[in-house]
Structures are given as C-alpha cells and as structure tokens.
Amino acid sequence: MEENLIEKGESSREGEVAPALIAIHPRDKSAVVAVGPELRVYDIAGNCPISLSDDSGGPSHSESIRAIGFGANGSVFASAGDDKLVKIWMPDSWHCTKTVYAEKRVSAVAVSRNGQHVVFADKFGLVWAIALGEGDEGQAPIDNKAVPILGHYCSIVTSLKFSPDGRFIVSADRDFKIRITVFPKRPLKGAHEIQSFCLGHTDFVSCLAFACPIDYPQGFLLSGGGDSTVHLWDFVSGRLLHTCDFGAQAGLVNSNGTEMEGGSAVIDSGCIFDKCSLHGIILLNCDFSARTLSIAKVVTMEESYVPTSLGLSDLPKHLWMVMGVSNIPTLGTTKLLSRVRVVSGFQKDPSDSCVHNAIIMGDGEIPGGEELLEKLQGSLDVAEEEVTLAATAAAVKTSMHNLLIKKQYSVEKRELQKRSRNDKKLKQ
Template identity: 65%
Template sequence: MEEETLIEGENTKELSPALISVHPLDKFVVVAVGSELRAFDLGEQQAISLSDSSGGPSHSDAIRAICFGAKGKVFASAGDDKLVKIWMTDSWQCVRTVCSEKRVSAVAISHDGLYITFADKFGVVWVLDLNEDGNGRAVADKKALPMLGHYCSIITSLEFSPDSRFIATADRDFKIRITKLPKSPQKGAHEIQSFCLGHTDFVSSLSFISSLDHPTGFLLSGGGDATVRLWDYISGCLLGNCEVGAKD
C-alpha cells in the first residue's frame, strides 16, 4: 500500500496506512492501525485477545504489511520497526519475532506454511524457514536469508502463485517480476520467469486468481496510474486493462 503524506507548510508528516486482512475461510479479520494490531472472530462476533510468547519486542512503529498463509493457519505482521512477527491463528499467539536489517514493506507466507518471505526498503526479499520442532513451535535459531532483489527499488507487494511455483514482486519503479521459486529458497532464487510491464506509475498491490479451468491462475495488479491490469504471468503478457479513476 502506498504511503500517504500530509503537507502542512514546509512540514511533511507521514501517515500510517490502515491495513485489513481477511482469513481465507472468513473466520477472522485483522486490522492494523499504526503499530496496533486488532483481530476479530467473525464466527463468535467478538474481538480476539492477542498474546506474545516469542520473547521479542512488540510492534512499536507503523505496521506496513499483514497477511494470512498456510490456509489461514499462520498470520504475519511487519513494518517500520524492522520486526516480522509470526502468529498462529489457532491460539493467536506470536510464536516468533524476526528482526530485519531494514524497514519491512511487504510480507507473504507460502501456501504450505514452510516459508515466510518479507521485503525490506532496499528491495531485497528475505526468506525464513518455518519448519517446526517436535512441539509444534518454529525453530528459533534459524535466520532469514536473502532470496532475490529489485535493485534498490522499494517492493510494495509480494505474493506466492496458487501452485507455489512462483513468487511475484512489485515495486515503485512500475515493475512486476515473476521469479521461479527454487526447491531450496534459502539458497536464493535467481531464475526470472517473466516481467509484467505496462504500469506507468508505482504498483501498489498484487493478487492471484485461479479457477478449475485455469489452476495456474492469473495475476491482477493495481497502482498509482489508476488502473487494474490482468496478466498471464507465465509469459508476462497483458490480458486486460481497466481504468478505475483519475489519478490524485
């Protein structure tokens, strides 16, 4: 999501975005406002009390990215405090806090729940192995490793393809990159499948859609050029373009 600014004379104040993420089975909805994370149980119609057993610090600055993963079993939050926090949704406990070297702009969890990826403000995507120990908790001594990069362009969105074969990354320099996910992501992802090029301003969001007829799916993107675009992400071909409004 694009950062907003408020200009008062010569002073510029950066506003924290409000983020919303809905559980894939509509069980929960999570809202991030500033550094605060709020969860709501849609079935019980009540707020959820979050707890932190990770031993790490709480969010202290704007949360810039939140997402569900592994069919809703895992949730992640990350932001300007350089923290990535991993939550288990059966208990809503934070079981792992990862410290990034830079501010985090995007986060995604693999569909099988084995990996979490996050992007920092310098355009580097990091990967962390979420394999658990015998007690069902993430192994704490594992470190995030660099997987791919966008060469100093801030990554605004990060998504795994429906079949988990690819990872899509978008940035402020109008680019969408489709990268093949290697069998061992910790060793880096160097093979680029395609680029989806056509946006004329920053790309702010990505979303994969799929159906029984098209299990590999298609990619939707939106951005500052006030368009929503539909892509064959395997080839990088633009399939459709919809103008949604005038630019600010």
C-alpha cells in the same frame, strides 16, 4: 549542516502517516485490523474479541505496521513494519511464536502456500525468507535469522504474492516492474530463477491479486498502480492480456479530460480495486474466456470515508474495508481511530453479467455486529470522532499520494544526505 539534515529527517519520519490495514482469514474465521503499532483481532466464527499473546521472547510492535497477511490455509499470520520486526502468529491460538529482526524497514510480507516460509521485503528492495519449520538442509535456521533470496535493485517492493499453485513468488515495485520468480524447493539457498517480467505499468505498482477460475487452474494475475489502470496478465509468459483504464468510465475524469483532484492510484486489491480519489470502491468483471476486464459497479460512500485497505476471504461472502491512519500530529491525540465498512451482494449473479446488488451493510448487519466494530475500530466521543474522521480523510489522501512517489533531490542534497547516514557513522 549535517546535524540539521538528521534533525530534519527524524522530524519527517515522525510526521509520516501509515494507512490502516485489514486482513480476513481465508475461511472467514477472523478479521484483523492493523493501525499504527496495534493489531486488533476479532474471532468472527466464535463471535468474540481476541487478546494476543507473545511467546517469541521478542518485543512487541512499537512503530507503524506496514504489512499483514494470512497464509493460504489460514494457519499462519505475519505482521511487519517500520520497527524492523517481522512477527509470526498462529491464528488458532493467536500466539506469536517467532520474532525476526529485519535490517531495514519492511514494506511487504507473504506466507508460502505450504505455510513453511514467510517472505518479506524491505525498503531497499531486498526480499528475505524465514523458515518456519526446519531449514532447507533439515536443520533449524540459526538464531531465527532471515535470508535474502532476491532483489529489486534499490526499488521499494510494494507487494508480494504467491501464485495459486505455490510455484512462483510475484514481487512488484514502485518503479513499474512486476517480477515473476520461481520459488525453489530450498528458498534459503536463494531464488535465482526468473520466470518472467510483467512490464506495462507507467507508474508505481501498488497491489497484486490472483484470480483462479475453475477452467484455468493456473490462474491469472491482476495488478493495479499509480497510472490509474488495472492490468490482466498471463504471468507465466509475462504477456499483458488486457488493460482496464478507469478514467471517465468511473467518473474520475472531469468533462474537459483532466484528472480529478486527489489522484487516481489503485491502492489495494482482492480481485476488487479501490481508487483513492473516489469515496468508495470499484468492482470489476473479468471475462476469462475473452481475457478482458470491465467495470461492473462503482459503490460510493460518504465523503468523509476513504478506504485505505481491502480484505476478502476465499469464501467471498463479504468485502471488508478499513479507513484509518497511524497518527495525525495536528490533532494531538494518541488514540488510533479506524473505521470498518463491509459490502455484501457484490458477487456476480450467474444469470447476469453485471453486479447489481452490492451495498454497504449497516453496523448491526455485519458479521460480529457492534462488538466486532468496538474491537477493530477504537472509540472516541461523538464530537471528537467527527473531527478525527474529517482529519483522517484528509491525511489518507495525502499519505496515499505520497506513499510511493519517488522524491527528487538535487545532487548537493544527495551528497549531504550520504554524509549523514546512520550506517556510515557507525562504521566510522
């Protein structure tokens, strides 16, 4: 029975589908797409594809990448995922300078505002810190090991963000919690001071974003999740300022009041949020003086396109999105296909309160053009691509629905799984 459980668990892992991710350099210098174990990088400023090199002495990614991100000034980039590797890249040269081994699979990653630390979260709810320069006591950390700094009590951490001033690290989990933690001067000693909790979601929290208008330098926190809402927070006090419940406003509820098939979880953010039941994106207006959110515009796309990740720089000329998954076992192909789309004209006109000009750019109009798409997307013949895109859309809907939903097990099954745990077998 125990062997059957192990085989079942392994086959289940092999069938997991990881969504493609996209990240944009804070100064629009480069675009990165992660799909499966692959990192695809294009130099937007230099208008050329980038080849990565690894000087860290560690292995390359061998399983699905689950988290990527630039530091605030774009001098550091981190990638991590199911292979329990956290890799640190220098975007100026795109060399990997450090590879750190995590104890569990990684679910989120972030770079501190000063670029001196990378933090990541694992599937057991622990958040770890890596020192990129000297350690907290003026010494380099031994063997490049990560140090645990805070925990979410066995709940998967879904998102990590640093506040605009770097004083706080914000962590969200699939059990509806958002924790605001003071990021200490010596994080390798632990981050023990909790500033506040932002409690208000009724389903998993999937994404976080900060908005920092000129009149409010401390900034505001926005969060989205599986309850089909986006919340606006005064994160220092943990006070909920406003909730935007999409529902019928965005056409995601049927006329009889029931939710449309496919669910309506917010899956990614950049102060702009995406609904996985909608073939497109939803743009929001935020009135900071009134502390309110409202829907500005719904940008729809073709039925076969369901975005899995959004990317936005600090110079928001364009909103980038990607659709793709790590594997589709039923297709029997090893090629990893992703599709990039770019929205322009989504900024709000200062003389108007609404966004009217947001449009999907043509392939030849986006920065980098066809050469960028060739690097970031992967290629298939026309017939194979049509079949793959349709299968990808179906896989995206399933994976986004199952990604953060807690599985329910009977007492008997839980006891059997405990007896078949790999770590317990090693101890025996």
